Amino acid sequence: xxxxxxxxxxxxxxxxxxxxxxxxxxxxxxxxxxxxxxxxxxxxxxxxxxxxxxxxxxxxxxxxxxxxxxxxxxxxxxxxxxxxxxxxxxxxxxxxxxxxxxxxxxxxxxxxxxxxxxxxxxxxxxxxxxxxxxxxxxxxxxxxxxxxxxxxxxxxxxxxxxxxxxxxxxxxxxxxxxxxxxxxxxxxxxxxxxxxxxxxxxxxxxxxxxxxxxxxxxxxxxxxxxxxxxxxxxxxxxxxxxxxxxxxxxxxxxxxxxxxxxxxxxxxxxxxxxxxxxxxxxxxxxxxxxxxxxxxxxxxxxxxxxxxxxxxxxxxxxxxxxxxxxxxxxxxxxxxxxxxxxxxxxxxxxxxxxxxxxxxxxxxxxxxxxxxxxxxxxxxxxxxxxxxxxxxxxxxxxxxxxxxxxxxxxxxxxxxxxxxxxxxxxxxxxxxxxxxxxxxxxxxxxxxxxxxxxxxxxxxxxxxxxxxxxxxxxxxxxxxxxxxxxxxxxxxxxxxxxxxxxxxxxxxxx
Amino acid sequence: xxxxxxxxxxxxxxxxxxxxxxxxxxxxxxxxxxxxxxxxxxxxxxxxxxxxxxxxxxxxxxxxxxxxxxxxxxxxxxxxxxxxxxxxxxxxxxxxxxxxxxxxxxxxxxxxxxxxxxxxxxxxxxxxxxxxxxxxxxxxxxxxxxxxxxxxxxxxxxxxxxxxxxxxxxxxxxxxxxxxxxxxxxxxxxxxxxxxxxxxxxxxxxxxxxxxxxxxxxxxxxxxxxxxxxxxx
Numbered sequence: 102x103x104x105x106x107x108x109x110x111x112x113x114x115x116x117x118x119x120x121x122x123x124x125x126x127x128x129x130x131x132x133x134x135x136x137x138x139x140x141x142x143x144x145x146x147x148x149x150x151x152x153x154x155x156x157x158x159x160x161x162x163x164x165x166x167x168x169x170x171x172x173x174x175x176x177x178x179x180x181x182x183x184x185x186x187x188x189x190x191x192x193x194x195x196x197x198x199x200x201x202x203x204x205x206x207x208x209x210x211x212x213x214x215x216x217x218x219x220x221x222x223x224x225x226x227x228x229x230x231x232x233x234x235x236x237x238x239x240x241x242x243x244x245x246x247x248x249x250x251x252x253x254x255x256x257x258x259x260x261x262x263x264x265x266x267x268x269x270x271x272x273x274x275x276x277x278x279x280x281x282x283x284x285x286x287x288x289x290x291x292x293x294x295x296x297x298x299x300x301x302x303x304x305x306x307x308x309x310x311x312x313x314x315x316x317x318x319x320x321x322x323x324x325x326x327x328x329x330x331x332x333x334x335x336x337x338x339x340x341x342x343x344x345x346x347x348x349x350x351x352x353x354x355x356x357x358x359x360x361x362x363x364x365x366x367x368x369x370x371x372x373x374x375x376x377x378x379x380x381x382x383x384x385x386x387x388x389x390x391x392x393x394x395x396x397x398x399x400x401x402x403x404x405x406x407x408x409x410x411x412x413x414x415x416x417x418x419x420x421x422x423x424x425x426x427x428x429x430x431x432x433x434x435x436x437x438x439x440x441x442x443x444x445x446x447x448x449x450x451x452x453x454x455x456x457x458x459x460x461x462x463x464x465x466x467x468x469x470x471x472x473x474x475x476x477x478x479x480x481x482x483x484x485x486x487x488x489x490x491x492x493x494x495x496x497x498x499x500x501x502x503x504x505x506x507x508x509x510x511x512x513x514x515x516x517x518x519x520x521x522x523x524x525x526x527x528x529x530x531x532x533x534x535x536x537x538x539x540x541x542x543x544x545x546x547x548x549x550x551x552x553x554x555x556x557x558x559x560x561x562x563x564x565x566x567x568x569x570x571x572x573x574x575x576x577x578x579x580x581x582x583x584x585x586x587x588x589x590x591x592x593x594x595x596x597x598x599x600x601x602x603x604x605x606x607x608x609x610x611x
Numbered sequence: 612x613x614x615x616x617x618x619x620x621x622x623x624x625x626x627x628x629x630x631x632x633x634x635x636x637x638x639x640x641x642x643x644x645x646x647x648x649x650x651x652x653x654x655x656x657x658x659x660x661x662x663x664x665x666x667x668x669x670x671x672x673x674x675x676x677x678x679x680x681x682x683x684x685x686x687x688x689x690x691x692x693x694x695x696x697x698x699x700x701x702x703x704x705x706x707x708x709x710x711x712x713x714x715x716x717x718x719x720x721x722x723x724x725x726x727x728x729x730x731x732x733x734x735x736x737x738x739x740x741x742x743x744x745x746x747x748x749x750x751x752x753x754x755x756x757x758x759x760x761x762x763x764x765x766x767x768x769x770x771x772x773x774x775x776x777x778x779x780x781x782x783x784x785x786x787x788x789x790x791x792x793x794x795x796x797x798x799x800x801x802x803x804x805x806x807x808x809x810x811x812x813x814x815x816x817x818x819x820x821x822x823x824x825x826x827x828x829x830x831x832x833x834x835x836x837x838x839x840x841x842x843x844x
């Protein structure tokens with residue numbers, strides 16, 4: 102088959118196919134923007150004068166301080182997680198119609214390989230278009246946002262540009278990754294002239310083993326401070342990676358646990374169901390509990406990270422308070438301004454994290470909306486038959502609400518709990534008051550020898566009061582409430598589509 | 612006694628006309644087959660009679676009440692309580708078991724779960740599929756699914772059953788088995804049946820056959836095999 106024919110077939114289809122292509126392109130554009138933004142941060146050159154020399158021409162400390170740029174770039178890259186989750190949801194949009202189209206290609210004489218290539222090409226081309234659009238948006242935005250203030254300082258790194266090979270890599274690698282993922286997703290799919298069959302997904306009911314992952318992740322985080330104290334200098338990067346690994350493990354546990362939560366919630370709801378809406382929701386939850394993991398993965402990951410950030414914020418606030426109190430007790434006021442600046446810096450940093458979490462929740466909600474639309478569209482004939490039989494649309498709408506809310510509330514609580522515990526255990530308790538005393542951390546011989554003793558001396562605060570930051574219930578409630586509210590809004594928007602999808606015309610479609 | 616009437620029904624889909632002033636009466640307990648070639652307006656007529664669609668002009672009268680002017684909620688309630696509807700395919704909820712699917716209309720009417728399940732089991736038994744009570748539609752054959760769907764359509768003991776090509780997706784033997792059971796139970800219950808089909812063989816089960824062509828009634832006649840299918844009635 103000629104390449105032109107492949108492209109035409111890949112981009113053929115109905116409105117739903119067009120929507121899938123557009124959403125895939127949008128996801129790719131957002132992912133490209135996030136990667137380009139991260140590369141821009143990393144492209145900032147440290148001025149001569151040492152590795153800790155600040156780039157004074159930026160207003161934001163996250164860009165100014167060399168030590169913070171890596172973390173900032175990483176935080177921006179984290180935004181690609183919900184974006185990629187959204188792309189994954191988009192790939193499911195209009196799947197039945199696409200399956201029929203692929204079967205029609207086979208019926209027309211296409212080989213299984215050609216059909217797979219058409220499907221993969223669709224994702225690849227859409228991603229390429231999206232990435233190109235993302236690059237164009239980045240370049241235009243960079244020019245438009247390049248507005249130095251009166252002191253010539255910049256709010257964003259609009260004066261630097263990733264290298265051409267880096268730009269080329271983004272434009273080519275993202276679509277390639279999308280195409281490879283698409284090909285992997287099609288491994289269990291067989292397109293025949295009579296239809297598309299899928300290899301059965303994992304069977305059996307979900308088990309609560311993801312709790313082990315959460316426990317492992319939290320344990321890893323809890324070991325951070327003891328390891329840091331016991332280890333030599335220069336292991337910061339390794340320790341950072343250790344915490345990241347712990348965070349990833351715990352968040353993965355939360356996401357996978359959503360499947361078990363869905364199943365349990367479905368069984369519980371089925372036991373106590375009093376209305377058809379509850380019964381429908383309960384059966385759907387037990388029938389495909391992994392849908393919860395797929396659907397809420399990005400939302401739960403964002404919430405867990407957001408909850409961890411609230412723990413950090415509470416810890417920063419307490420530490421600042423303790424420092425101030427200690428300084429005041431010691432009669433030192435010279436550092437007050439410095440304390441204020443430092444507080445403002447940390448709080449601004451945490452504000453940025455909160456903003457990123459908010460964006461992630463919004464993108465995750467968009468993914469949920471896509472899933473809802475797909476679920477309604479896939480069941481439209483059944484829904485239409487039910488409505489024709491006298492089932493009120495409200496019953497179907499309420500069943501969708503039950504189906505989403507029943508697992509999401511406990512899953513959100515779990516994500517908040519796990520994320521907060523993770524953030525809390527990474528940071529040790531803070532000691533207030535007391536006196537600094539030298540303690541030799543070595544053998545008696547080394548400590549007794551004046552030549553080696555100094556190398557093993559560690560200053561320890563003795564006689565102080567150990568203080569723990571309080572649980573930021575208000576912020577956690579805001580985070581969880583916001584996520585549930587976003588979910589409710591999404592369900593409301595999705596349910597609006599019930600009317601066109603339950604029209605009697607759906608019963609006539611073959 | 613006339614139970615359901617259509618008076619001068621007109622319905623178009625955009626510029627495409629479907630019904631051109633159809634008038635017909637359906638008596639209580641009567642089994643009427645509406646036949647005709649594809650696109651002649653059979654399904655549209657059924658949807659108008661069942662209150663699923665509103666005609667552009669004309670009236671649908673159910674027991675001396677004009678129902679086509681009723682709001683959608685009222686027509687939905689009517690379909691839930693007085694009518695039963697049966698389609699060719701895609702009507703069972705994939706995630707519910709057979710018993711739950713059959714019990715669904717009763718649950719919607721406010722019947723308790725236990726009582727609804729008991730009634731569902733009774734109806735599944737009448738259609739010979741009681742052993743499938745806890746099986747989901749995906750694990751059933753087409754015939755078994757259609758038996759369950761028919762049981763669901765009849766579980767509320769409706770006064771009228773609207774069936775749109777109920778055996779269209781089944782093989783000949785299975786289709787005849789399903790239809791025989793449907794007709795037998797409808798006669799036992801004195802349920803009026805409006806049956807859409809394009810197969811004369813299926814129409815033979817009816818008391819009366821109405822043949823549509825291009826949105827108008829071409830002719831009417833007795834079901835060829837009505838007396839045989841109706842037994843001693």
